[in-house]
Amino acid sequence: GEDVEQSLFLSVREGDSSVINCTYTDSSSTYLYWYKQEPGAGLQLLTYIFSNMDMKQDQRLTVLLNKKDKHLSLRIADTQTGDSAIYFCADLLGDDYKLSFGAGTTVTVRA
């Protein structure tokens, strides 16, 4: 959407690291999220980061947040074929807990 922007496509070789980038506009965002959507499925929450954190690591996933630049990234280490999906960045707006999503980055993992 207008509030959250992502690059649309990423191709990565199996075993390499993937980095997906996102920028957002609302400086009052308190929580930022990464969701994964596999073909024909709903969205699955991968991880989140609170706005007072710079980094969060969860197994193969590393989230980096640069609040000054309003930039969020998701790094997937040792990317596997099962990681092929669309990845959405989202931020939480306002008191009504409305999630605003980016357009999604389609990640294709090649052998």
Place this chain on the structure above:
Amino acid sequence: DTAVSQTPKYLVTQMGNDKSIKCEQNLGHDTMYWYKQDSKKFLKIMFSYNNKELIINETVPNRFSPKSPDKAHLNLHINSLELGDSAVYFCASSQDEEGLVKGYTFGSGTRLTVV
């Protein structure tokens, strides 16, 4: 047990018809949502309900009417369907402040095709 279930999964209908999509969550969450995902995968919120009360009503044609008979159900009724309504509609739920860290739980979507 499916946490957020939507029916039907696929819906093909002619222009001008009226149709409903149903959503149920068994998570005990207080808030439910409808999102529309267009052909470019862009997700946009349409409505949210908290304990049967309408909280968010984005700029959506009034042909779309949500109905929440209880906090576990949020249905979407669409009148006079148009070609541009073709999309995947996702239902989601969250548990207020707990939802901040757990995010929303999404259903698997309803693919609506208007012909």
